[in-house]
Amino acid sequence: MPDVPSEAVPAGLLHRVQQLQRLSHPASTVTRPCRRVAGSLTPRAVAPPPGDDLDRFADLAYGYRTTPRGVARHAASAGAMYPVETVWLAGGPEGWRWRLHVPERRGCVDVGDATAAATALGLRTGQWAVAVVAVAWRTVQRYGVRGYRYCLLDAGNVLGNIAALAVHAGTAARLPDRMPHDVVHADLGLTADELLLAVVVLDAEAAAAAPTGPSPTVDGLGTGWVVEHPPLLNPALHRVRRLHGFAEPAVQPAVDLAELVRVPGADAPGEIRRRHSARAFTGTPMPSGVAPAIEALQLRLAAAVRPPLRDWLALRYVAPAGEGWRSRWWDPSTGTWRAAEVPAPSPTCRIRMFGQQPIAGAASAFLLVGMTPDRSDTGLSVYRRLLLVAGLVCAEAYRMAVRLGCATTVLGGFDDEAVAALGGGGFTPLVAQAIGVPEPAADLKNDTVAAGWLSTS
Ligand SMILES: Cc1cc2nc3c(=O)[nH]c(=O)nc-3n(C[C@H](O)[C@H](O)[C@H](O)COP(=O)(O)O)c2cc1C
Missing domain, CATH: 3.40.109.10 (NADH Oxidase)
Structure with missing residues (x-):
């Protein structure tokens, strides 16, 4: 190769x-x-x-x-x-x-x-x-x-x-x-x-x-x-x-x-041991500490990824705001927060946009990682590198969820246009992270362990 x-x-x-x-x-x-x-x-x-x-x-x-x-x-x-x-x-x-x-x-x-x-x-x-x-x-x-x-x-x-x-x-x-x-x-x-x-x-x-x-x-x-x-x-x-x-x-x-x-006060070994994908959410509003922690992650990512790769990266946090939902992101080129108001997606609509995954219907918010339009010849190389960065963001979100006591699951299966619209548009989604309040009594996760050979039982 x-x-x-x-x-x-x-x-x-x-x-x-x-x-x-x-x-x-x-x-x-x-x-x-x-x-x-x-x-x-x-x-x-x-x-x-x-x-x-x-x-x-x-x-x-x-x-x-x-x-x-x-x-x-x-x-x-x-x-x-x-x-x-x-x-x-x-x-x-x-x-x-x-x-x-x-x-x-x-x-x-x-x-x-x-x-x-x-x-x-x-x-x-x-x-x-x-x-x-x-x-x-x-x-x-x-x-x-x-x-x-x-x-x-x-x-x-x-x-x-x-x-x-x-x-x-x-x-x-x-x-x-x-x-x-x-x-x-x-x-x-x-x-x-x-x-x-x-x-x-x-x-x-x-x-x-x-x-x-x-x-x-x-x-x-x-x-x-x-x-x-x-x-x-x-x-x-x-x-x-x-x-x-x-x-x-x-x-x-x-x-x-x-x-x-690097997150002050983080306990990486403990967070990695306790990390898991949520199987269901309650659908109730997110605890108040989550949005600031996501904002801190957005800022850390902007500081960690060097241009020009950073210019092609989109990281949007989409959550209810007032009557609708709002997608919010840090724009490193202007050093300002930007936002787009999006129509509130009904639970049915969220389930559909994530390929009929019921867990998406009860999430309280989504973190979306994507790639902005890029016309350079290096498009595929940028795509590959941004996917690695997107995976790093998922790992961060999982550890953040352990720290804050919220729940999260990566959602890799979705309708590209619908998820881009949820994030306010202007990017191609690479991965989504559903975030919410854990519902231990339910299991709505479709994507169960396909690799049954991991365990004997
Ligand atoms: C790239 C990627 C895509 C995933 N897509 C989905 C998905 O679409 N739906 C879902 O319920 N879980 C999804 N997951 C979560 C996996 O199902 C989960 O990581 C796996 O079953 C192991 O469980 P654990 O994360 O609790 O250890 C995805 C995970 C990754 C890394």
Whole structure:
């Protein structure tokens, strides 16, 4: 997979991709039966994890947790398909090594020499790097071409956890502007269907100070594997491979992760442990602390994302105001808050705009992340980078919900035009976050855990 596209990016490709990933497009029809898909690194992970700081850090960032409905993981994932793998690059007595995080084993298992990648990244002794890789078929088997968007959003959620834990420990996780995509891809021996989505660098010694505590026991991890291999000729997977190649995968989003995730008084480990997607809301007005916390997030994001990427990013908070609803956002170009009054969407209308999801009807507000119209040739590259940023915003919103005692769920399935209109227009939505008051007695969430193989029960 090339650092820069080897063929010219076809004109109008971004527009085509945006059409193909729509809820209503046949290329993105949801397939119900899904099977477990192995990554190519898994068979190499033979030795037990050493049980060190890296194991504990990786397990907290993206390990398993027990929920009333079975096993889930510490980062949200569309349909709980968990396409993202993290492969950690760390130095030790045997030099630079790659260590795959194996959630079933609660740690990271050695999968090979990492000298080439460590050199290309310019790593110093005492640093870690994390390669965030999506085993695309895990998600594409269910969502078709739309699965590409979900892989990137999932990766952003995982990156958000890693960054929050690093900052909590007093160090910064850093996304180099360019990553040595081809070197890391080759070094790991990834297949064309394993998309290298991001590489983050952090100061291991400080990160190891994160008070992760002992990992709680997780019962009922699935063991009986029926493994599906990615079909070579699947048209959706073929499109995803090609469009990732066209999207300049070596160029990383220009985001200061520390600036985005640093929240006074936050307890990243506790928030990540308690994070979950809401299953229902009461529909009652939001507690008063939520709007200011969202405003603070909007300001942090504007400060963290560097232009020109920032100019293409839309982050809108839409909530009832008076008789109607109001979409409110920070405009960094003028340094002012802007707002658009929108007609109050009835619960039925909200359910419909989110592809018949009843949970949307009882949400008290929505946080929408989108992309403003962009006519440059780099459209697909910008789209890919903004999806990672959108995933980071989701991770922030989940941790904010834990802090404030409100409830939230990512909504990735929606009617693009209707959600853009809800946000006041002028952007293409990438993801929505429904926010509300938790209703523990109900379960209105459609998108249940499709990945039934996570647990034995
Ligand atoms: C990119 C993305 C899209 C999602 N889309 C939806 C959705 O449309 N509807 C929904 O109910 N949940 C959605 N979710 C939430 C997942 O269903 C949820 O993260 C998963 O089931 C695991 O549960 P947990 O978040 O409680 O750990 C989405 C999550 C992500 C990351």
